Amino acid sequence: MRYLLNIFILILFWSCQYPNSNEYQAKSESTNAILQDTHPGKILMETHCNICHSPTASEKERLAPPMIAIKRHYIGASTTKTDFVRSLNDWIQDPKEENAKMFGAVNRFGVMVKMPFSEETINQIGDYMYDYEIEQP
Numbered sequence: 001m002r003y004l005l006n007i008f009i010l011i012l013f014w015s016c017q018y019p020n021s022n023e024y025q026a027k028s029e030s031t032n033a034i035l036q037d038t039h040p041g042k043i044l045m046e047t048h049c050n051i052c053h054s055p056t057a058s059e060k061e062r063l064a065p066p067m068i069a070i071k072r073h074y075i076g077a078s079t080t081k082t083d084f085v086r087s088l089n090d091w092i093q094d095p096k097e098e099n100a101k102m103f104g105a106v107n108r109f110g111v112m113v114k115m116p117f118s119e120e121t122i123n124q125i126g127d128y129m130y131d132y133e134i135e136q137p
Helices: 002-015 021-038 040-049 067-074 081-093 103-109 119-131
Strands: none
Touching: 021 040, 040 119, 067 081, 067 119, 081 119
């Protein structure tokens, strides 16, 4: 009887092994890619922002800095998502030269035109920009 109990415990421990971490990572990455592609902020950014902030326009054709440049400039080591979205919202709702954070971009492209985006739209775009990788030129 003791022999059977030992075998049962051995089988139990053997069956409870963790799955291969590479397999788990691959599933996690594919799930993340699906979430990224369906995020409402991505769709809004591609529809509204990429018209001027195009990641595919050549250096001469650009009307504004690409969104990845904005992300890199606005997000520092201690920047929270809330801070980033608030800064983005403040700039888009009231773009003035004295409120600029990207002085080189303002010198090159001028101050952004005030856009009639709702706060919710900007929040979704900011949420997407903060959490996911953005297309680069």
